[in-house]
Amino acid sequence: MISKAGKALNGHLDHRSPLVFDTRELGRRPGAMKRLTRTAEAPKDLGIDGVIGVPENAPLALDLRLESVMEGVLVTGTARATAEGECVRCLEPLTLEVEADFQEMFSYPDADDRNRSRTADPVEDDEDRFFLEDDSFDLEPVLRDAVVLALPLQPVCKETCAGLCSECGIRLDENPDHHHDVADIRWAALQGLAETVQDGEKDNMGGAEPGVDEKQEK
Numbered sequence: 001m002i003s004k005a006g007k008a009l010n011g012h013l014d015h016r017s018p019l020v021f022d023t024r025e026l027g028r029r030p031g032a033m034k035r036l037t038r039t040a041e042a043p044k045d046l047g048i049d050g051v052i053g054v055p056e057n058a059p060l061a062l063d064l065r066l067e068s069v070m071e072g073v074l075v076t077g078t079a080r081a082t083a084e085g086e087c088v089r090c091l092e093p094l095t096l097e098v099e100a101d102f103q104e105m106f107s108y109p110d111a112d113d114r115n116r117s118r119t120a121d122p123v124e125d126d127e128d129r130f131f132l133e134d135d136s137f138d139l140e141p142v143l144r145d146a147v148v149l150a151l152p153l154q155p156v157c158k159e160t161c162a163g164l165c166s167e168c169g170i171r172l173d174e175n176p177d178h179h180h181d182v183a184d185i186r187w188a189a190l191q192g193l194a195e196t197v198q199d200g201e202k203d204n205m206g207g208a209e210p211g212v213d214e215k216q217e218k
Helices: 004-010 113-117 140-150 185-206 212-217
Strands: 020-022 033-041 046-048 052-054 059-069 072-086 093-107 136-138
Touching (some): 052 093, 072 140
Antiparallel strands (some): 020 136, 046 052, 059 072, 072 093
């Protein structure tokens, strides 16, 4: 498994990607800030596999604030998009407006331990940290985590969805009076006994009359 740090330092960012951002304008001046608004195409598999997600290449609206600090660039933002999935109750297709907030620190590769110790947040292991590459960062891994957390694990088309009939599968919202007659279990044993008696009477009626075989033999 490749760590976040390894991916950031050795991934060779594609600067043509709309999810890669350049921070050189901040100039490594602590306190410098920049706001960005961008619409990008959603990457593949953005969501919860087999449940709900943002379709690949769908519009993804991003509002970002980049803030320069001693050890790197603090990125705070919001992503908005339309997710598609299937209602877990009635299995009908659904769409859902999703808004995901996130905040992540992208550290300078040469940030020393003394600068890190001055931050209010506890120091994390390198495997859990993101790094800038050529003063740029890739937002995609942060965005994936944020969107997954913002999506419902059990999406429904509406809170009052009645789902499907457990016996025939018909959609109950479209057939509110739908029901199945259920036999009273107290009469089930008597019904079975009556059917057994009827079957026995039919067998007797279909058999030969007593003494017929004896007369034919004589």
